[in-house]
Amino acid sequence: MCNASGEKQVAYLYKRYEEMKRERRLFDFDDMLLGCYEMLTENPSLLLRYQERFRYFLIDEFQDINQVQYDIINMMCAHTRNLCVVGDDDQSIYSFRGSDPSFILEFDRYYPEAQVVTLSENYRSSHSIVSLANNLISCNRSRRAKQMNAQFTADELPLFFFPYDEEEEATMVVEDIKERIQCGAQPSDFAVLYRTHSASRAIFERLVQSQLPFSLAQDGESFYERRFVRYLLAYLRLSLDPNDEEAMSDLLVSLFLKQTLLKELKAISILEDCSLVKALVKLSTVQPFQRKKLKTIAPLFKQLSKLKPIEAIGMIETELGFSEFIKKRGNEGNMMERGADDVRDLKVVAKKFKTVHAFLAHVDEMIKAAKTIQQQNEAANAVQLSTIHRAKGLEYKYVYVLGAVEGSIPHDYALDANRNGDPLPLEEERRLLYVAITRAKHAVFLSVPSRRRMKSAQPSRFLKGFINKAAAGAQV
Numbered sequence: 001m002c003n004a005s006g007e008k009q010v011a012y013l014y015k016r017y018e019e020m021k022r023e024r025r026l027f028d029f030d031d032m033l034l035g036c037y038e039m040l041t042e043n044p045s046l047l048l049r050y051q052e053r054f055r056y057f058l059i060d061e062f063q064d065i066n067q068v069q070y071d072i073i074n075m076m077c078a079h080t081r082n083l084c085v086v087g088d089d090d091q092s093i094y095s096f097r098g099s100d101p102s103f104i105l106e107f108d109r110y111y112p113e114a115q116v117v118t119l120s121e122n123y124r125s126s127h128s129i130v131s132l133a134n135n136l137i138s139c140n141r142s143r144r145a146k147q148m149n150a151q152f153t154a155d156e157l158p159l160f161f162f163p164y165d166e167e168e169e170a171t172m173v174v175e176d177i178k179e180r181i182q183c184g185a186q187p188s189d190f191a192v193l194y195r196t197h198s199a200s201r202a203i204f205e206r207l208v209q210s211q212l213p214f215s216l217a218q219d220g221e222s223f224y225e226r227r228f229v230r231y232l233l234a235y236l237r238l239s240l241d242p243n244d245e246e247a248m249s250d251l252l253v254s255l256f257l258k259q260t261l262l263k264e265l266k267a268i269s270i271l272e273d274c275s276l277v278k279a280l281v282k283l284s285t286v287q288p289f290q291r292k293k294l295k296t297i298a299p300l301f302k303q304l305s306k307l308k309p310i311e312a313i314g315m316i317e318t319e320l321g322f323s324e325f326i327k328k329r330g331n332e333g334n335m336m337e338r339g340a341d342d343v344r345d346l347k348v349v350a351k352k353f354k355t356v357h358a359f360l361a362h363v364d365e366m367i368k369a370a371k372t373i374q375q376q377n378e379a380a381n382a383v384q385l386s387t388i389h390r391a392k393g394l395e396y397k398y399v400y401v402l403g404a405v406e407g408s409i410p411h412d413y414a415l416d417a418n419r420n421g422d423p424l425p426l427e428e429e430r431r432l433l434y435v436a437i438t439r440a441k442h443a444v445f446l447s448v449p450s451r452r453r454m455k456s457a458q459p460s461r462f463l464k465g466f467i468n469k470a471a472a473g474a475q476v
Helices: 002-023 026-042 044-053 067-076 127-137 166-182 197-210 227-240 245-254 261-271 276-282 288-304 309-318 322-329 339-350 356-375 412-419 424-437 464-471
Strands: 057-059 083-085 159-161 190-194 214-216 383-387 396-401 440-447
Touching (some): 026 044, 044 067, 057 067, 127 440, 159 464, 166 190, 166 396, 166 440, 190 197, 197 356, 197 383, 227 288, 227 322, 227 339, 227 356, 245 261, 276 288, 309 322, 309 339, 309 356, 322 339, 339 356, 412 424
Parallel strands (some): 057 083, 159 440, 190 383, 214 383
């Protein structure tokens, strides 16, 4: 009875796994695995039933497993130890999901009878791309020593290009894609890869304007719908429409006020015949210090609409207290989501517009474009925009890697960890760049902008040596 019930549970979990795989609900999937692990550990007869049923186990992409997955497979094959795993420790890039390269690096320590077979032939990328990738990844200390061998050569060598900033970077990439398509290439030959979703803003906008067909990873949100960007934009929206309820809801968050106050604001607006913004100063259920702040900032909204967007953002940060909100909330949750970074990215766009109205019109156009593209089925013949993580396992004739500078790749969080004595995140960042480079079959182009988020940027420490060689005329 217990075994039958357990098998039903396993069947149910497998069905859920298939659903989550289709919907890419990775964290729900991890919870499901934990439930499976607990079932097997708490029900020895169920574990024995599956051990008797399966004698041989093959695990692909072994470098991506986490502790729970590792424990489950060890339990399942404990009776036979007939376990074959396939993976590449140089492509272990999912630590944020619990994966750890030590599982594959130390495999033969826990299975000393294992035979290790090194597959060293690369059938995807040209010799020059494989050579660059080999030299790059060899700098990592925590890895199995190996040298990949290419099977063909191509006319184009890996290319570094040096735009001024994100805007020029996007323009250069789109223009190069256009020229290559005119010479016979297909849109599907191209992928533009970036470290985080926020780095796709400029290239997304340039592709929208270019009319080139392109696809955006389904889990990629519009830059303008990122939470800190949305909260800041709420100030600008209310400066034009002081009765914008959605913007007011976002504003309440940035003012550390409860969402329940929106109902009170709407009631005050009706009873007092005033806008939602003016109703802010009439709230009676807030603390005295909050009421004082609201009386200070509410009159300033009118001024915002008369300023240039870049000036208005500066005023929101200082006089309306958004910088204070960022300091308190900007580093909560995901350590890679920093509100101050989003604000700087927003300023890069804002400085191109003369009026708040024109700026918000552009924002709304881009939000609409992102939703339209995400709702469409992925086009078979389209330029692919993707994070490097999402592109793992895929291949393209031409690959552009954006933002190969300090703070982007390697990411700031890895640099911080390294300064605090933990080099492992930095090694994963190098593996991430290795994965990006080896998505390319024929040519890879690495962008090294001199400015990022309106500040001077330094070339990625992973690439400095190669850039110097290229500048001296040597092959990288």
